[in-house]
Amino acid sequence: MRVLIRGGKPPHVPVSPEASLARWGWGIFGSNVxxxxxxxxxxxxxxxxxxDMTVDSLYVELSKDPAAMASAINGSFDVYVIPLANAFRRDFLPSLDRLTAVIRLLTIPxxxxGVGGQSDVGxxxxDPEVDGSVARFVSAVLDRSRSLGVRGEQTAxxxxxxxxxxxxxxxIGCPSMFDHDGTHRVERTKERIDENSPIAFNVAINIDPAAGFDRVIRHHVDAYPNLVYVPQEHHELAMLLWGTDASTTRPDMPLDRTHPFYRQDRIRFFLDPTTWKSFMKEQDFAFGSRIHGNVAALAAGTPAVLLCHDARTQELADYHRIPYRVYEGGVADAAELYETASFDELNAFMPEAFARYTAFLDRNGLAHIHQSGRAHPAYEAxxxxxxxxxxxxxxxAETTEFERELLRKLAWLRQGEKNDAARWVGGYMPEWKPV
Known part of the structure; x- marks a missing residue:
């Protein structure tokens, strides 16, 4: 079975931070790690x-020649698997439409x-501007599969x-919750957390200022000195690598080099799930507004709580029974979130959720490791x-005047995303590139 799968790179292939960011100008990981x-x-x-697994390196959704792309896929693969997140949204429509154009010409399944929509909580x-594209995409997919896997009940x-x-x-929820089998559990190993506890925090940097997350950050910077911010977006990676500040007028958000998280060396950007989850295993707790920032912790067995601010995160939390709180302002203190969180429902539902996911794979004719009960030894190695x-x-931490000048020069030398993307020497060379 020759499988083409949508993604930036094979999970077992290491790529340097600089090359990861330079790919496409918005990251090998598709702007969000x-x-x-x-x-x-x-x-x-x-x-x-x-x-035989092959990653498409996101070439398919960027193709301007759907006929040539479809021909390259039809002649080389037996199935095209597309993991998606909240793809039914306005800013993803160009990619969604290009995917549809290629899929319509495919002769393989x-x-x-896992795909979802987007809206405010409740x-x-x-969306009239989105519905037509979504309907065309879903129709094209269902002509080549038995069912469509979605993230939650709202999308359904x-x-x-x-x-x-x-x-x-x-x-079927999100596949990232099924990196283990259906016996995976999340338990609170500490009776409580305090100001010295290792904590991972996450936040979507484009979140509406009216939501009040600035106050959450301001409170936790001082109250929890071992709290570390774990960003996910390519703009934030650029800040760490090249000193390129995100454009913002929100001083409490960790978006520039003056922020305490940056000056106190309390930011960690992970490029690979392996290192990300290893770090999460060392934390007592994780929380914030990013669903996958919390899923990385849960997959590592670390308690996590979602501060929910939109439907795309809420429907996944509802489906998987991830503890969450609809954030309506205020501090949302980490110790209080930890103390009141229960993982009983998540643990109880995990076997059923896992069974639903594997049944979906079976229904669509995808061979998988859970049928045999063991992972591929060569891949795991x-x-x-x-x-x-x-x-x-x-x-x-606390950069000197000389270091600030050096960072300014690095930012100038980089000359922005377009020039960064053009630097192929030492960059990532995809294993598959269609003609």
Missing amino acids: GNALYLESVYRALHTPDT VVIT GDMS AYLNRLGFGSDVVDV ALAAAPFPAAVRSYA
């Missing part, structure tokens, strides 16, 4: 001894392993309103031996 978590999970699940995912209801019934829409780069950190 959270994408790497569910790619790794699906890649591992489908990588049986009889399967196409399987979507809102309707319907949205597709039902577009005319796609429950007979062809399977709610390669993953364990891979020399992944360490987490990217701030250049220096």
Whole structure:
């Protein structure tokens, strides 16, 4: 079985931070490193001894020649697997439409392993500017698969309103929750956390200022000196590598080199799920507004709580029974979140959620390691031996005037995302590039 899978790079292939950022100008991980978590999970699940896995390096959705792309895929692969997140949204429409154009010309099966919509908490995912593209995409996929895997009940209801019934829409959650089998559990190993506890914090940098997350950050900077911020977006990686500040007027958000998290060396950017989850195993607790920032902790067995601010994160938390709080302002203190969180429902539902996910893979004819009960030994060995780069950190705590001048020069030399993307020497060379 020859499988083409959507993603930036194979999970067991290490790529330097600089080359990771330079790829496409917005990162080998597709602008948000959270994408790497569910790619790794699906890649591992489908990588049986009889399967040849190839990552598409995001070429398919960037193609301007769908006929040539489809021809290259049809002649080389037996199935195209597409892990997606909240792809039913306005700013992803160009990529979604290009995917649709290619899929319509494919003669092989196409399987979507988790996709979702986007809206405010409690809102309707319907959007006149999005609905038509979504309907065309789903129709094209269902012509080549038995069902579509979606992230939660809200997305399923949205597709039902577009005319796609429950007979062809399977709610499977996010594959990144199934990196283990159905016996995985999350337990609180500490009775409580205090000001000295190691804590991981995450936040979406484009979150509405009115949400009040600035106050959460301001409080935790001083109250928890061992709290570390774990960013996910390529703009934040650029800040750490090149001193390029994000454009913002929000001084309490960790978006420039003056922020205490940066000056105190309390930022860790992880490029690979392996190093990310290893770090999370060392934390007592994780919390914040990013669903995959918290899923990375849960997958490592570390308690985590989502501060929910939109429907895309809420539906995943609802489905998997991830503890969350709809954030409506205030401090949301870490110790209080930890004390009141219960993981009983998440643990109790895990076997059923895992069974639903593997049933979806079976329904769509995908061989997977859970059928045999063992992982591919060669892949697991390669993953364990891979020399992944360490987490990217701030250049220096409390930088001197000389260091600030050096960072300014580095930012000038980089000359922005377009020039960064053009630097191929020492960069990542995809294993598959269509003609």
